[in-house]
Amino acid sequence: MLELKDVSLTLVGDKGQVEVLKEINLTLKNKKIYVMTGPNGGGKSSIGKTIMGIFRPTAGQILLDGMDITQKEIYERAHLGIGYAFQQPPRFKGIKVRQILELSSGKNQTENLCDLLYDVGLCAQNYLDRELNASFSGGELKRIEIATVLARDLKVAIFDEPEAGIDLWSIQRLTETFVNLREKYDMTIVIISHQERIIKLADQIILVAEGRISGITSQEKILEDIRQLDSDCRCRKDCIGGGLKNAKCDR
């Protein structure tokens, strides 16, 4: 179980100090899939990165199975069983897919690596000995990134927009993988996503906006809300007002 207690985060950027997260309180249980959704820039990735230790909270506490991990380094949290699949993973010159997956799993078993790549829709034969360099397309890189997290023995796995850049056929395969993870392991799964198919996997939906948890709801409720928006306004997808009820337009 992972708990965030009054977690706030202030980052210093070009425009000075920005309050990115404001008093976040969350309790995430084992064997559950949580989908975090909400507008861009609302703080979803920052919550994920704060759990991984990439950002250190300015206030509040993070507890993993009751242990305070607020001051732990990234690699210490990794050893404790927290993993994070990046939204925009980096490329590495000279590092092969095999090596990054072995670093992830801590094991040296080609057979498992094949299964891992299969789970993200890639053929091991074509990929294991390829360097993770600029020759990788965005979608391929993203799949390898997801595989590096699937390779690990985790308590908390965070996937940051795993569907981005991945074709629809593979999203189906990916959603099955997430369901398997939930069923087979005692894991907390957090997926940051806007994809309907992924929202449908959720045991709970966490809505994040303006650095706060703006609601915790069910997938039925959120899907109903989206349908409602769609029926209220057919231009919603292209509309700068985002189809909001109070948007000023001529409908």
Added chain:
Amino acid sequence: MLNATDKRLLEEIADLHSIPQGAFNIRKNGQGVERNTTVNIDIITKKDKPGIDIIIKPGTKGESVHIPVILSEGMDDLVYNTFEVGAGADVLIVAGCGIHNSGSKKAQHDGIHEFFVRKGARMKYVEKHYGEGDGKGERVLNPKTIIEVEEDAVAELEMIQIKGVDRTVRDTEVRLHKNARLVVSERLLTYLDQTAESNITVEMIGDDATAQVVSRSVAQGTSKQLFHLNLRGYAKCRGHIQCDSIIMHDARVASIPEISAYHSQAELIHEAAIGKIASEQLIKLMSLGLTEKEAEDTILQGFLK
């Protein structure tokens, strides 16, 4: 005779754990100590100056030549080696220089290697430079490599220098004839206050010649690196230079790629980049459980592979 230090140096520069198979010539402190020739590969001591001629018969396939040089004391060593790779041959040549300098005198090895890769031949040339020893004496290596790649021939060069060498100026000159191909991969790591300069000039004088030069380096400490990679196209040819450096601490790196076309169908590209290790790469590896130092080492090892 070779002692334990010599054997370790040999292992570093030539991946040799014992006396190699095939043709070889081991030079220690300015003297030839062991040599072996084969039916197809002859090694002859030059009469007019220090050095050897390595003559590989046309059509020789799958054989290798090892010509390591080791220095274990302060001295100046200068050799001229000439390689004749006969038409249609396919060979591996492993050269390299290891210096163990535990004294206070400078140990310097300047080698001039000249290659003739004859028509249709393939040569892979691996050159590793390595220095060790706790003495204050400087370890200096200045290799000069001149290669003539004839029609339809292929030359592949792997030039590696990781730490250990205090001062180095590497000059490489290659001429490519009709349909000849060159692949160069250079790897360099300097630290402390070392300096390294690498000048590579490739002239493509025959139609359909192709050249690919990839140089990757890491500069640490207060070391300084200078790269001057120069590609000249005098015919319908294609060439690509890529020069990529990771800079750390207070090091300095200057990368000056130059491409010149003297023919309207010459296609030349250069790319050069200098930068620190990307923080996204470090964070990714740390999120897999590596400490910052381990992540850094993993990234550098991959980069220099």
